Each structure stands twice: as structure tokens, then as C-alpha cells.
Amino acid sequence: MIAEKMKPFVQNNSAIRMMFEEGNRLRSIYGADKVFDFSLGNPSVPAPDCIREAIIELVNEVEPTVLHGYMSNAGFEDVRQTIAESLNRRFGTAFSAKNLIMTVGAASGLNIILKAITNPGEEIITFAPYFLEYGSYVRNYDGKLVTISPDTTTFQPNLKEFEEKITANTRAVIVNTPHNPTGVVYSEETIKKLASILEEKQKEFGTVIYLISDEPYRELAYDGVEVPYLTKYYANTIVGYSYSKSLSLPGERIGYVVIPDEADGSEELISAATIANRINGSVNAPSLMQKVIAKCVDAEVDVSAYDKNRTALYNGLKECGFECIKPQGAFYLFVKSPVENEKEFCEAGKKYNILMVPGSSFACPGYVRLAYCVSYDTIINSLPAFKKLAEEFGL
Amino acid sequence: MIAEKMKPFVQNNSAIRMMFEEGNRLRSIYGADKVFDFSLGNPSVPAPDCIREAIIELVNEVEPTVLHGYMSNAGFEDVRQTIAESLNRRFGTAFSAKNLIMTVGAASGLNIILKAITNPGEEIITFAPYFLEYGSYVRNYDGKLVTISPDTTTFQPNLKEFEEKITANTRAVIVNTPHNPTGVVYSEETIKKLASILEEKQKEFGTVIYLISDEPYRELAYDGVEVPYLTKYYANTIVGYSYSKSLSLPGERIGYVVIPDEADGSEELISAATIANRINGSVNAPSLMQKVIAKCVDAEVDVSAYDKNRTALYNGLKECGFECIKPQGAFYLFVKSPVENEKEFCEAGKKYNILMVPGSSFACPGYVRLAYCVSYDTIINSLPAFKKLAEEFGL
Numbered sequence: 001m002i003a004e005k006m007k008p009f010v011q012n013n014s015a016i017r018m019m020f021e022e023g024n025r026l027r028s029i030y031g032a033d034k035v036f037d038f039s040l041g042n043p044s045v046p047a048p049d050c051i052r053e054a055i056i057e058l059v060n061e062v063e064p065t066v067l068h069g070y071m072s073n074a075g076f077e078d079v080r081q082t083i084a085e086s087l088n089r090r091f092g093t094a095f096s097a098k099n100l101i102m103t104v105g106a107a108s109g110l111n112i113i114l115k116a117i118t119n120p121g122e123e124i125i126t127f128a129p130y131f132l133e134y135g136s137y138v139r140n141y142d143g144k145l146v147t148i149s150p151d152t153t154t155f156q157p158n159l160k161e162f163e164e165k166i167t168a169n170t171r172a173v174i175v176n177t178p179h180n181p182t183g184v185v186y187s188e189e190t191i192k193k194l195a196s197i198l199e200e201k202q203k204e205f206g207t208v209i210y211l212i213s214d215e216p217y218r219e220l221a222y223d224g225v226e227v228p229y230l231t232k233y234y235a236n237t238i239v240g241y242s243y244s245k246s247l248s249l250p251g252e253r254i255g256y257v258v259i260p261d262e263a264d265g266s267e268e269l270i271s272a273a274t275i276a277n278r279i280n281g282s283v284n285a286p287s288l289m290q291k292v293i294a295k296c297v298d299a300e301v302d303v304s305a306y307d308k309n310r311t312a313l314y315n316g317l318k319e320c321g322f323e324c325i326k327p328q329g330a331f332y333l334f335v336k337s338p339v340e341n342e343k344e345f346c347e348a349g350k351k352y353n354i355l356m357v358p359g360s361s362f363a364c365p366g367y368v369r370l371a372y373c374v375s376y377d378t379i380i381n382s383l384p385a386f387k388k389l390a391e392e393f394g395l
Numbered sequence: 396m397i398a399e400k401m402k403p404f405v406q407n408n409s410a411i412r413m414m415f416e417e418g419n420r421l422r423s424i425y426g427a428d429k430v431f432d433f434s435l436g437n438p439s440v441p442a443p444d445c446i447r448e449a450i451i452e453l454v455n456e457v458e459p460t461v462l463h464g465y466m467s468n469a470g471f472e473d474v475r476q477t478i479a480e481s482l483n484r485r486f487g488t489a490f491s492a493k494n495l496i497m498t499v500g501a502a503s504g505l506n507i508i509l510k511a512i513t514n515p516g517e518e519i520i521t522f523a524p525y526f527l528e529y530g531s532y533v534r535n536y537d538g539k540l541v542t543i544s545p546d547t548t549t550f551q552p553n554l555k556e557f558e559e560k561i562t563a564n565t566r567a568v569i570v571n572t573p574h575n576p577t578g579v580v581y582s583e584e585t586i587k588k589l590a591s592i593l594e595e596k597q598k599e600f601g602t603v604i605y606l607i608s609d610e611p612y613r614e615l616a617y618d619g620v621e622v623p624y625l626t627k628y629y630a631n632t633i634v635g636y637s638y639s640k641s642l643s644l645p646g647e648r649i650g651y652v653v654i655p656d657e658a659d660g661s662e663e664l665i666s667a668a669t670i671a672n673r674i675n676g677s678v679n680a681p682s683l684m685q686k687v688i689a690k691c692v693d694a695e696v697d698v699s700a701y702d703k704n705r706t707a708l709y710n711g712l713k714e715c716g717f718e719c720i721k722p723q724g725a726f727y728l729f730v731k732s733p734v735e736n737e738k739e740f741c742e743a744g745k746k747y748n749i750l751m752v753p754g755s756s757f758a759c760p761g762y763v764r765l766a767y768c769v770s771y772d773t774i775i776n777s778l779p780a781f782k783k784l785a786e787e788f789g790l
Contacts, residue, residue: 001512001603001659001660001663001664002511002512002660002663002664002667003510003511003512003513003514003536003667004514005514006510006511006667006670006671009667009670009674010663010666010667010670013666013670040465042460042464042465043460043464044460045460046458046459046460047459047460047463051459051463052454052455052459055450055454055683056451056454059447059450059451060447063441064441064442064446064447064643065437065438065439065440065441065442065643067646068442068446068643068644068645068646068647069437069438069643069645069646070435070437070645070646071646104499104648104676104677104678105676105678107673107676107677107678108675108676108677108678109676110676111675111676112676115398115401116397116398116401117396117397117398118398119398119399119400133673133674136674137674137676140674140675141398208396248459248460248463248464249463250463250464250465251462251463251464251465251466251679251681251682251683252463252681252682252683253499253677253678253679253680253681264396265396265397268396268397268405269396269397271405271408272397272398272401272404272405275401275404275405275408276401278502278528279404279528279531279532279535280503280506280535280675280676281498281499281500281502281503281504281505281506281507281532281675281677282499282502282503282648282676282677283499283500283502283503283648284646284648285648286646286647286648286681286684287646287647288450288646288647288683288684289681289683
């Protein structure tokens with residue numbers, strides 16, 4: 001009864017649902033505070049107060065037919081201009097309202113970019129490990145996802161293999177920094193190298209290759225690390241941003257796409273992406289939330305809470321003997337499984353009420369992802385359980 | 396620089412933008428109150444007070460990580476259950492939370508249904524005149540839109556031609572009642588006939604044909620007319636609903652899909668549509684608005700304001716000599732152009748600051764659509780202008 005293309009998704013989905021149900025089952029038996037669920041990337045730090053205040057102000061002050069009404073498919077112009085100016089202040093860019101399209105989160109943003117640019121069979125490159133949904137998004141437009149194998153020493157992108165795999169058929173490259181699932185932030189050096197490879201390959205093939213920067217974790221960076229703004233290093237960069245993590249609004253589905261004037265075919269591309277926003281069914285980003293963002297454009301969540309979790313979990317795991325790089329961004333640790341088949345390790349974790357996501361779910365088996373966007377107590381209380389788990393595996 | 400598939404959209408889009416800009420141009424010259432813009436289906440009646448009150452209550456009472464957080468891709472279970480129970484009370488149906496998927500408006504709802512069921516080349520039937528976006532949505536999944544020519548006497552669906560055009564390759568039929576652009580409400584008799592044709596054709600071809608009911612205008616019905624609930628007449632009905640018009644929230648992008656237990660492959664279909672919600676980039680319907688809907692589940696906009704507009708504009712146009720059926724729903728009049736090429740008539744209207752949408756934009760040339768979701772003053776003030784326009788065309 002369903003489309004052929006959907007069948008593998010439906011089969012695979014039951015695995016995800018089983019994991020979710022396992023969490024609920026454990027919580028119902030042992031109590032929520034005894035289950036160490038590191039499986040979900042759902043922000044634990046609440047949205048800043050500014051959000052609540054802005055919502056109340058807006059519903060009290062703005063005429064409802066405007067506040068909840070249709071606007072251009074790209075979003076309210078004043079909202080886009082406000083965000084553009086904030087980006088310009090922070091990153092020295094030169095965007096204006098016309099370069100931004102408000103979207104239903106970054107997931108929708110990536111979809112409208114891919115819909116705007118991808119012809120069937122064209123290749124979109126990304127670096128493993130990666131958010132598996134990229135594959136679904138690319139398949140939505142009959143593109144072909146080409147993946148670069150991971151550099152498991154640094155989890156910086158493997159640029160040698162990248163260079164080899166770019167072809168005349170390469171339409172775009174998706175990068176994600178700070179990175180899910182490793183927490184790595186791409187250094188300026190890496191980005192410069194990546195940009196120069198793309199420049200060369202564009203010349204070699206006489207093609208345009210877009211660099212799509214998926215940045216829901218931009219504001220979650222620690223140790224004072226810089227997260228370079230990619231449009232400044234490569235003209236054909238398109239940004240997909242989300243407020244899901246930066247303002248803890250994942251359920252509200254609010255983000256934007258930036259298409260700079262410098263990008264090849266910028267005007268046509270902005271038009272195509274705006275139309276894609278309409279015909280993929282989003283029509284526009286939620287109107288009230290657009291106006292909330294404009295009022296809270298410089299607000300921040302309390303990143304220090306994530307930083308505290310990061311340090312406690314990282315140190316705790318290292319003390320247990322686990323191998324892991326210390327991430328500088330996002331809210332994930334990517335831990336080496338003590339056995340080759342990390343699913344076995346995940347299964348063993350459940351005995352200690354520890355829920356982890358296998359690295360296979362990010363095209364990087366042999367590792368597990370821990371989302372530390374949980375309470376600090378959960379981190380601390382989980383450490384004895386991790387200790388037992390480590391001992392079981394002879395660490 | 397853009398995908399081949401997007402090129403016709405970009406070309407066509409400039410025509411729509413030109414119409415929008417023409418409105419702005421006229422308003423800047425003559426003042427907003429002197430321009431009679433009947434081109435946009437943007438609700439003029441404000442959202443009921445309940446919406447504002449619910450928003451304020453929710454942001455003051457619900458923990459932000461829950462209120463703005465991720466939930467199941469189908470939406471909050473309590474919200475879906477509340478809506479299901481409201482439908483059951485009103486229509487004698489037997490839905491529960493599992494039959495509903497909260498969506499980013501009806502446009503996204505139609506997209507996830509079509510993505511869930513459509514294989515490339517399969518046919519989706521609809522009745523002209525129709526909302527041209529149906530064509531875009533069907534093409535998103537490489538389906539083929541098959542259209543039934545209009546019955547311009549009643550604008551009820553032409554069931555004879557419908558019966559003839561159903562093939563073994565027909566996957567679904569989209570209906571829209573109350574109807575954009577005609578305002579017609581399909582009678583119970585029509586729906587029974589349509590259902591019986593579908594039943595027979597399913598038997599004849601040994602196929603499953605879904606009836607997709609696109610119902611953003613369900614609550615906008617006048618003269619006490621009944622709008623039959625389609626799942627009660629045909630088991631393979633899927634509903635796409637939106638609060639855009641019923642609660643005047645078009646910018647918020649909130650609606651739902653109903654897949655009844657009676658539909659063939661219901662469980663698999665619910666799963667596929669929920670996954671489609673995720674991978675098309677919506678992920679989930681906006682979280683705050685989901686909870687607002689649950690609190691306002693029985694709220695209504697002031698439909699009497701639209702009814703007053705309807706009567707005044709209909710009577711005024713008839714007095715001028717225009718031909719038009721009196722609609723019983725939605726907020727549109729579909730008026731016969733006094734000349735064959737209705738675009739000529741639309742152009743002439745601009746001289747009197749009247750903005751109308753040509754019927755060609757709904758695959759029904761020779762007619763124009765007037766959206767009467769404007770202020771009552773606009774209606775009254777436009778009548779002398781329509782009088783002059785009628786005289787110009789010798790009516």
C-alpha cells in the first residue's frame with residue numbers, strides 16, 4: 001500500500017522505535033532517574049527567558065492577522081534583515097534580507113537547498129561519520145550520496161580521499177561543524193584546504209560545486225574555540241542554520257538558509273530555494289517564531305551547562321578506560337567501542353541502564369554516540385554504571 | 396545553477412510576483428483603502444481570543460524543554476488524542492491518537508501522504524478547477540496529475556469523465572470541499588456516487604485507490620450546509636486538514652493528517668507518512684502550536700463576517716450583470732469572465748484598482764477568482780468600481 005521508496009524506511013524505522021521503547025521500558029521498571037539515556041539529541045538546557053517574554057509581547061502587541069498570517073515564502077522581510085545584520089556584526093559578512101530564507105528548521109533548509117540544486121543522479125558528498133538523514137534528503141531528489149571514510153584519529157575530514165572522490169558529477173558537499181556525532185569543530189586550516197580543493201576541482205571540471213554548511217551546533221562551542229564562518233572561505237557556500245539547539249527550540253522548527261550574493265547563480269538559486277520552500281509543503285517558517293527570533297536575535301542558551309556535562313562525562317569515561325577524543329562543540333561524545341561490533345557494546349550497556357546509539361547509525365561502526373544533553377545528575381549517576389560496563393569488557 | 400525540475404517554477408514564479416508587486420504599486424499610488432485586492436486567500440478574520448490566551452498560559456505553565464522540545468514525528472500524543480476525540484464527537488468517527496499525524500499545515504500534509512503512497516508514473520486524479528499546487532506536490536514524487544474537466548454549470552465534480560479516467564495506474568484522487576476556487580461544497584449525494592465509483596474501480600482493477608480529502612475550508616460553510624465527513628463514505632479516505640483558515644493561523648503552519656484504521660494498509664501507511672514527515676524536513680509540526688490547538692480544539696473563527704462579505708459581494712456582482720454561482724463555503728467567488736480570455740478581464744480590472752486571479756491559475760480559463768477574505772468596507776467600496784468594469788464590458 002505504500003510507495004516502494006518508502007519500504008526500506010518503514011522496515012528500518014522499527015529498529016529506531018524499538019530503541020525508544022526500550023528506554024521507556026527501562027524507565028517504567030527502574031524509574032527515570034535510574035536510566036542513563038544518552039540516545040537523544042534533545043536539548044536539556046531550557047530556552048532563554050527572552051523567548052517566553054518575546055512570545056507574550058508579540059501576542060499582546062501584534063495584530064493576530066499579521067502575527068499568524070501569511071507572508072512571503074521566504075519569511076518576514078524585517079526578520080530576515082535583523083538576522084542578516086546580526087550575522088554581519090558577528091562574522092563580518094555582508095548579507096541582507098534577500099540572502100536569507102526562513103525555514104522549518106535546518107532539516108527543511110537542507111531539503112530546499114538540495115531540491116533547488118540537485119538533478120537525478122548527481123552526487124552529493126559528505127564525510128563519515130554523518131547524520132544518516134543526509135542520505136534520505138539526497139534521495140528525496142534522486143541524488144546520490146557519496147561518503148568519505150572517517151579519519152578516526154582526529155575526526156577531521158579526510159581531505160585526501162575527498163579530493164579523489166570529486167567528479168564532474170559532484171553537485172555539492174555537505175559539512176557539519178561543530179559536528180554530530182563527534183563534537184569536532186573543523187579548524188580554519190581544514191576549511192581553507194577544503195575550499196582550495198573545491199576551487200581547483202571547479203576549475204578542473206568547469207562545474208559549480210556548492211558547499212552546504214549544516215550548522216545547528218554553531219553556538220555550542222567550548223574552550224573558546226572559533227567556529228569559522230564558511231561563506232568567507234568559499235564563495236559557493238550555502239548555510240543551513242537552525243535555532244533548535246542554539247535557543248533550545250527543536251520542536252518549533254525554526255531556522256534559515258543563507259545564499260550569499262557571491263554564490264554562482266545566487267539570484268536564481270534564492271528564487272528556486274524559496275519556491276522549494278513553498279512546494280515541499282512548508283510554505284513558510286512558522287510566523288510567530290520568526291518574529292520571536294527577531295526579538296531574541298542575540299540571545300544565547302546557557303552553554304556552560306553543556307560544557308560542565310562534557311567535562312564530567314569525558315573525564316569519567318577516560319577514567320574507566322574508554323577511548324574518546326575530547327570534543328570542542330555540539331553535545332556529543334563519540335566513544336570507541338571496546339569490541340569491534342559496537343551494537344554488542346550498546347546491548348551490554350542496557351544491562352546497566354545505559355542507552356547509547358551505535359556508530360553504524362552514523363556510518364561509522366566501532367563507535368557509539370553519547371548525547372550529553374541530559375541533567376548533570378544523570379552524568380554523575382551514570383559513572384558507576386559505566387565503570388561496571390568497562391569492567392565487563394576488561395578495561 | 397539550479398535543478399532542471401525547478402526551472403519552469405522559477406520562470407512561472409515571476410508572474411505571481413508581478414501580480415503581488417502590482418498590488419503594492421497600486422496601493423502606493425492610490426492608498427491601501429482605494430485598492431480592491433481580491434487576489435489573496437489570507438484570512439481577514441482574526442484568530443479567536445482563545446489562541447492568544449492559550450499561548451500565554453502555555454509559556455507560563457509548561458517547562459520550556461517540553462513546550463519547545465522534540466516529540467514523536469507524528470506529534471504530541473495528547474494533542475492527537477484530543478483532536479481525535481473532537482472529530483469523533485462532531486462526526487461520529489472512531490479515531491484515536493494513532494490515526495493522526497500533526498503536520499506543517501495541509502500543504503505539508505498532502506506532501507507526506509503523496510510521498511507515502513506514490514510510485515513514479517502513478518496517476519493522481521483531481522477535478523478542475525483546482526489549486527495548481529497539487530501539480531507541484533504530485534511532481535515532487537514523480538507522479539502524474541490527471542485532471543477532470545470542470546462542470547461549469549454546478550462546479551460539482553464531473554463524475555462521468557472521472558469514471559472514464561480511472562485506470563489500473565490510478566493511485567489516489569484529491570478532492571477539496573468546501574472548494575478553492577469555486578466555494579462549492581460537495582453534496583452527500585455527490586460523495587456517495589464518487590465513493591461507489593471508486594469502490595467499483597478498485598474491484599475492477601484489483602487496486603487500492605486512496606481518496607485524499609484536502610480540507611482547509613471545512614469550517615467555512617454557510618446557509619447551514621452540511622460538509623460530509625469523507626471517511627464515513629469511503630474506507631480508503633485520508634484527510635489532510637489545516638487550521639490556517641478555520642482558526643486564521645496560516646503563517647503558523649499547523650494541521651494534521653488522518654489515516655483511519657479502515658484504510659487498506661493503515662498501519663504501514665501511518666508509519667510511512669510519519670517517516671515522510673521526518674525526511675521531507677518538517678520533522679514535526681511546530682510544538683507550541685500543537686499544544687495551542689489542543690487547548691482551542693473547539694474554538695471557531697467568526698464565520699459570519701465571511702458570510703456577510705459573501706452575500707454583499709455576490710449580490711453586488713449579480714446586480715452589475717456578472718455571472719456567478721453562489722458559493723456555500725470557503726471564501727471565494729468564481730466569476731465568469733465577460734470575455735473568453737479572462738486575463739484580459741483581469742487586466743481591465745486593474746484600471747479600477749480591482750485585483751483578481753485568472754481562472755487559468757486554477758486550470759479553468761474563462762473565469763476569475765475573487766477572495767472575499769477582506770474587510771467589509773473593501774467589498775462595499777469596490778462595488779462602484781465593479782459597476783464601471785461591467786459597463787466597460789457591455790454588461
